Amino acid sequence: MAMTGILRPGHVQLRVLDIDEAVTHYCDNMGLIETDRDDQGRVYLKCWDEHDKFSVVLEPSDTSGMNHMAFKVRTEQDLWRFESNVKNFGVETTRIPAGELNGCGERVSFVAPGGHRFDLYAVKESVGNGIPTTNPAPWSEDTVGMKAIRFDHCLLYGDDHDEEVRFFVEALEFELAEQVVDGETQIAAFLSCSTKAHDIAFIRHGEPGKLHHASFLLGSWEQVLRAADIISMKDIPLDVGPTRHGLTRGMTIYYFDPSGNRNEVFAEDSYRYPDSPVLTWTADNSGQAIFYHSRTMVESFMAVVS
Ligand SMILES: O=C/C=C/C=C(\O)C(=O)O
Numbered sequence: 001m002a003m004t005g006i007l008r009p010g011h012v013q014l015r016v017l018d019i020d021e022a023v024t025h026y027c028d029n030m031g032l033i034e035t036d037r038d039d040q041g042r043v044y045l046k047c048w049d050e051h052d053k054f055s056v057v058l059e060p061s062d063t064s065g066m067n068h069m070a071f072k073v074r075t076e077q078d079l080w081r082f083e084s085n086v087k088n089f090g091v092e093t094t095r096i097p098a099g100e101l102n103g104c105g106e107r108v109s110f111v112a113p114g115g116h117r118f119d120l121y122a123v124k125e126s127v128g129n130g131i132p133t134t135n136p137a138p139w140s141e142d143t144v145g146m147k148a149i150r151f152d153h154c155l156l157y158g159d160d161h162d163e164e165v166r167f168f169v170e171a172l173e174f175e176l177a178e179q180v181v182d183g184e185t186q187i188a189a190f191l192s193c194s195t196k197a198h199d200i201a202f203i204r205h206g207e208p209g210k211l212h213h214a215s216f217l218l219g220s221w222e223q224v225l226r227a228a229d230i231i232s233m234k235d236i237p238l239d240v241g242p243t244r245h246g247l248t249r250g251m252t253i254y255y256f257d258p259s260g261n262r263n264e265v266f267a268e269d270s271y272r273y274p275d276s277p278v279l280t281w282t283a284d285n286s287g288q289a290i291f292y293h294s295r296t297m298v299e300s301f302m303a304v305v306s
Pocket residue numbers: 155188215245247248249250264266290
């Protein structure tokens with residue numbers, strides 16, 4: 001398919017309060033693999049089935065939340081094309097030199113209208129997924145915990161929701177896949193740059209720049225139930241699930257990392273093409289849109305962001 005120049009979510013840099021506890025959580029509990037550390041104390045992680053060097057950066061900090069989310073673009077020409085799209089939208093950009101994050105090429109960085117920082121890059125060091133590329137085995141024997149396959153998406157809460165969504169559609173060429181509307185007002189937007197039901201999602205909120213969750217793909221509903229077992233076995237703070245979303249049809253469970261950043265692991269059950277219709281959920285039915293079985297909103301799920 002003619003994917004846009006944006007290939008996929010490439011990484012998320014999360015602020016964490018205790019780096020050792022965070023590494024234990026993301027590696028031992030979720031199955032990510034540590035690939036590097038740098039002189040700022042940042043730790044680089046990847047999921048087992050990712051080839052690029054990292055998809056999560058843990059940054060020691062006094063606060064939790066998201067430093068930035070980055071998308072990988074297909075070519076360097078795409079990087080400069082999106083840089084000019086972003087500027088033409090009226091959003092300032094800066095360039096971050098190659099190597100500022102270990103193994104990552106030059107980045108174009110900007111703060112979107114909802115207060116979230118995003119970076120784009122075309123190049124990242126490839127370290128492979130531990131499986132040969134000739135006659136590959138279907139899975140790696142070296143995975144532990146929840147065996148997260150890839151970093152999949154973030155759901156972000158921002159204060160200029162309409163402009164942030166328009167920015168993603170007009171400047172970054174994402175497509176609206178699903179939405180929640182209250183009359184004329186869009187409450188939530190699920191945006192795709194691929195055949196996935198979402199690569200990023202936004203919810204209308206009173207404050208700028210908030211992270212609702214960073215989400216990682218698992219292989220099946222059974223793997224989601226196994227993740228639920230691990231959450232109990234390891235005494236990880238559970239938020240909601242296991243259950244199914246109406247929106248995006250994801251089979252899901254939410255919990256918190258030791259710093260209070262919400263994580264999701266999920267199995268996908270949906271797809272879209274550029275000619276797929278936009279799916280709309282109405283606010284009077286938002287309980288079912290979010291949690292299809294209980295059909296009830298969970299107050300803490302909506303309220304807690306980092
Ligand atoms: O209100 C939140 C809805 C969340 C949906 C997802 O996190 C998802 O589909 O991955």
